[in-house]
Amino acid sequence: MASSKNCFYAKKLTDVFYQIKTISELTITGGCTSFTEKELPDKSLSVRDIQELKLIDKHERYIDFGSAVTLSEIEDLGDANLPPTIYAAISNIANPNIRNIATIGGNICSRDFYCTLYASLLALDARLEFQNAEESVFKNFMRFDSIPKETLLTKIRIPIEEWEVVVFKKLGPDNMLNELSASFVFLANSLKNQVSDLRIAFAGSFRYRDIELENKLIGAHLPLSEATVSSFIADAKASFDKATKDTNLNPILRQQFQNLVKYSLEQLT
Numbered sequence: 314m315a316s317s318k319n320c321f322y323a324k325k326l327t328d329v330f331y332q333i334k335t336i337s338e339l340t341i342t343g344g345c346t347s348f349t350e351k352e353l354p355d356k357s358l359s360v361r362d363i364q365e366l367k368l369i370d371k372h373e374r375y376i377d378f379g380s381a382v383t384l385s386e387i388e389d390l391g392d393a394n395l396p397p398t399i400y401a402a403i404s405n406i407a408n409p410n411i412r413n414i415a416t417i418g419g420n421i422c423s424r425d426f427y428c429t430l431y432a433s434l435l436a437l438d439a440r441l442e443f444q445n446a447e448e449s450v451f452k453n454f455m456r457f458d459s460i461p462k463e464t465l466l467t468k469i470r471i472p473i474e475e476w477e478v479v480v481f482k483k484l485g486p487d488n489m490l491n492e493l494s495a496s497f498v499f500l501a502n503s504l505k506n507q508v509s510d511l512r513i514a515f516a517g518s519f520r521y522r523d524i525e526l527e528n529k530l531i532g533a534h535l536p537l538s539e540a541t542v543s544s545f546i547a548d549a550k551a552s553f554d555k556a557t558k559d560t561n562l563n564p565i566l567r568q569q570f571q572n573l574v575k576y577s578l579e580q581l582t
């Protein structure tokens with residue numbers, strides 16, 4: 314039977330906006346690795362070959378990636394040239410064949426699930442650039458919810474900072490995603506033996522970051538006392554339970570979150 318799916322390809326950003334205007338119900342795609350054949354939208358436009366979206370631009374304080382940069386192109390930069398949690402997340406996604414095709418934009422814009430890179434970008438306060446025919450806007454990752462209609466993700470700006478403690482953990486099965494999949498990230502810095510910055514992020518079937526919780530540990534003296542660790546773990550559990558109360562999060566993931574917070578704090582003692 315002839316396929317009713319129409320896959321379009323764009324070579325330039327201006328072509329994308331033209332096609333969005335002229336073809337109704339067009340879905341922007343990257344490498345299409347997140348779709349089975351059945352799930353593929355009836356009309357899709359791949360931005361994977363657009364040179365403007367393939368830039369990698371490293372600055373002193375941040376690195377910009379065009380949304381069509383593939384995961385393997387990022388991985389090839391090596392862990393010395395990337396924030397460690399980004400490198401760890403990318404090299405844990407799927408397998409090398411898929412990473413050759415899959416784009417960073419597709420990983421961020423996934424439907425119904427926060428993919429493996431998400432927690433790292435959330436913890437690092439990445440910024441996202443979106444464009445439509447009229448304008449381009451930058452949004453903080455924390456504020457990113459969904460992509461407005463007729464708009465595409467064009468750039469991802471990732472801050473480059475040194476972190477003394479970096480914990481990244483991909484939970485669930487290797488090389489694939491299911492309901493037990495999630496990513497956990499913990500980052501910490503100190504100044505004069507006190508915690509000066511702390512980030513905790515978790516993403517999978519839902520996303521979690523609580524700045525109020527993070528602030529509770531800022532200023533704590535290092536090494537952390539047992540009382541400080543216990544009290545923070547209790548606060549983290551309460552915050553996570555509150556954030557997930559309306560979700561049907563698997564209890565295994567809830568327990569794994571607590572274990573990982575404990576493990577991460579032990580790196581500070």
Ligand SMILES: Cc1cc2nc3c(=O)[nH]c(=O)nc-3n(C[C@H](O)[C@H](O)[C@H](O)COP(=O)(O)OP(=O)(O)OC[C@H]3O[C@@H](n4cnc5c(N)ncnc54)[C@H](O)[C@@H]3O)c2cc1C
Pocket residue numbers: 340341342343344345346347348360380381384405406407408411414415416417418419420421422423424428429430460464465466467487488489490
């Ligand atoms: C065997 C297998 C294992 C996998 N394992 C993992 C894993 O371990 N971790 C993981 O995170 N993922 C995994 N995936 C899912 C997927 O491969 C990745 O998430 C990948 O990064 C998606 O990128 P893509 O370019 O193929 O996106 P696509 O499939 O093309 O698109 C994904 C979504 O993003 C939207 N989109 C894409 N680009 C843009 C853009 N520029 N602007 C607006 N919207 C856009 C699309 O409309 C779609 O909704 C796996 C997939 C397979 C088949």
